[in-house]
Amino acid sequence: MTVIFEGLDCIADINTTEYASKAALSQVGTHAGSYQANYAYYVLSYCSALIFLAMVKYLSYTLGDRLYKATGRSLPGCCKRVFALSRYCSYRRLPACVSSVTGLPASLGILLVLGISTAFVMCVCFIPHFYYRGCRGFGAPPLAGRAGSLVMALTPFLILISGKTSLISYVTGVSYEKLSVFHKALGWGSLFFSLVHTVALLLQPVKEGGTSRMKELWFGEENHLYTNGVIALSLLFGICLLSTRVLRSICYEIWWQAHWLLGVTYFAILTWHVYGLSNFEKYMWATLSLWSIQVVYRVLIKSTFRPDRYILKAKEATLSCVSNGCFQIVVKIGSKKELDWAPGQHILIRFVMGLHTLDSHPFSIVTIPASSNGFDLRLIVRPQRGLTKRLYELIDEKCSELRCYIDGPYGGMCRNPLSFDKLVLASTGTGVAVTLPFVLFVAQHVNDSSCRVREIEFHWIVGSEDALTWIQRELDRAKEVLQDTLTVNIFVTNSHRGTITGPTSPEELQLVAANPEELQLASVSSLESVSSVESVSSVESASLLDSSCNKMAVEHHTSTQLYNIHTHHKPNARHLLSHIELRQKNAVICAGTPSFQRDCANACAQLQTRVLRGECEEIYLHTEAFTW
DSSP: OOOEETTEETTTTTTSHHHHHHHHHTTSGGGSTGGGGGHHHHHHHHHHHHHHHHHHHHHHHHHHHHHHHHHSOOOOHHHHHHHHHHHHHHTOBOOHHHHHHHOOOSBHHHHHHHHHHHHHHHHHHHSSSOSSOSSGGGOSOHHHHHHHHHHHHHHHHHHHTSSSSOHHHHHHOOOHHHHHHHHHHHHHHHHHHHHHHHHHHHHHHHHHHHHHHHHHHHTSTTHHHHHHHHHHHHHHHHHHHHTSHHHHHHSHHHHHHHHHHHHHHHHHHHHHHHTTSTTHHHHHHHHHHHHHHHHHHIIIIISTTOTTSOTTOOEEEEEEEOSTTOEEEEEEEOOTTTOOOOTTEEEEEEEOSGGGGGOOEEEEOOSOOOSSSOEEEEEEEOOOSTHHHHHHHHHHTTOOEEEEEEEEEEEOOSSOGGGOSEEEEEEEGGGHHHHHHHHHHHHHHTTSTTOOOOEEEEEEEESOGGGGGGTHHHHHHHHHHHGGGEEEEEEESOOOTTSOOSOSSGGGGGSSOSSTTTOOEEOOOOOOOOOOEEEEOOHHHHTTBOTTSOTTSOOEEEEOSSOEEEESOOBOHHHHHHTOOOOSEEEEEEESOHHHHHHHHHHHHHHHHHHHTTSOSEEEEEEOOSOO
8 A cells, every 4th residue: 555656655655855855845835734734814803794794784783773772763775775775585484394303493594594604614715725745754744734723713712602602792782593594503613624624634644554544643742632632523413413403302401511611622632732733722722712701791690699789699599380380480679779670581500409400401581671670581381391391390399489590681682672662462372471572662762752663463372262361461560551552362272271381292392492401391370260251253353363274263352451362263473464554663573482582573574575665664573493
């Protein structure tokens, strides 16, 4: 198995002068091993450019909202058309069968960014030639060097968007759960180029001298590079494999603990692997510094270690059973200084309860903080397995109070909801936990001079009338404040009282839980019965119904003085949104099953044509989903 290059035997002539001269010649110019590190700069520049564009977009949103709230003037027409054109494409969603089978993100905009980014990085790696040197003894293959440098370029971004607090989130306004899709993509990209790097290093010596040549290199002067390199690759492979949807759903809590442990170990081994090679250790130290800042910020600002908060003091959480197999968690908050949050945000709670103390679980916040001191943070949880199941069992055991530590808040909408003329809130099932706080928030600030909201449409699709007791008290109070500003339509698909109102399929488990494999959240309210009188539906409400419904069915329209309940029907989301009356600036906030979110997103994409025609200035979409 002899390889001859320009008359030289790559093994037998390795100690000759001619071999050394040809080796030096192969390291000249762009073929030099040290030059391959420069390809990392292309990827770093590309990623930085993407972040810069996101910053510009976020800044334009912020300045535009402030200008509109203060003066009523909006951005120039050219900017509005650019946003509308981009939303016309980016808001669209892939068919459910495509995203579920392939695991790709459903959003066409995210998929487009990932596709362009993948093509760019692949071109940087594979377009430059040559891939291999004449002999392995001349130096590492250029392909291996380029692939390795690309891994180093991706690593800082992979690490920085891995946590709940991120500098990238701060400057772009994109919350961590929406950045998770890019975190996964960066992980798989790092694994791919790590494999290219490894295969390129192993293939050539095997061709030249078989396994004996490979053993010679493995146990040679640079044997530590092979050893720690294989360890780092194995760790990265394990992280990516365990992060697949199937394995993650089977054992989420185990995956979560293993994920960060393997991640920290991978980072340490990778630092050892690249130390002293083309100054790559500087990448690792810079990443570690920025990541440390993020961790310190989370500990001192978001967690119970915050100096001006309840430092190291656990809060008392009261647990009690509510309807439909759910239980309620209530935590007393002293003031906004202690804990403040915006509508649509969530927190992580760590209960002091044996081994479960190690688990930190996310829950969407359904209430809003009161302006006065002393208010409740309330959650409704449907027990699934793991911690939530254990908490429900404790209630049965008459243990209704537990100590807990709160971390957060996180997520939410990057725009100020008060800067829009109209809010359209659409949700299914327990997705109402996301949309209801926006109603309460506007009701709290409706008399503020900076509040531009003049109309709110609240649409909720639910399986049973029993679920109405979850939110009736909050809706009643909001309606009393907002009066004609708020229009409420509740569609009950099964009017038989006593039926299960929680999730009926795995899709509904993803409505509002930041941890879809574990948690099921519902809206918070006092439990009061809904008294209503049935009457014949109006023609307007009938036009919103799903065309697939039985046309012979009789629709019942139940009304109170505060809001309307439509029974026995499920509205078509695309039809519902496509026929709304728009104002100047409109925001659509959607939470529900993936299919419902897909229909809402496609409808909002089509509505952008009305912006292009000048019928309104903006139609902004915000969805809450914690999965791809």
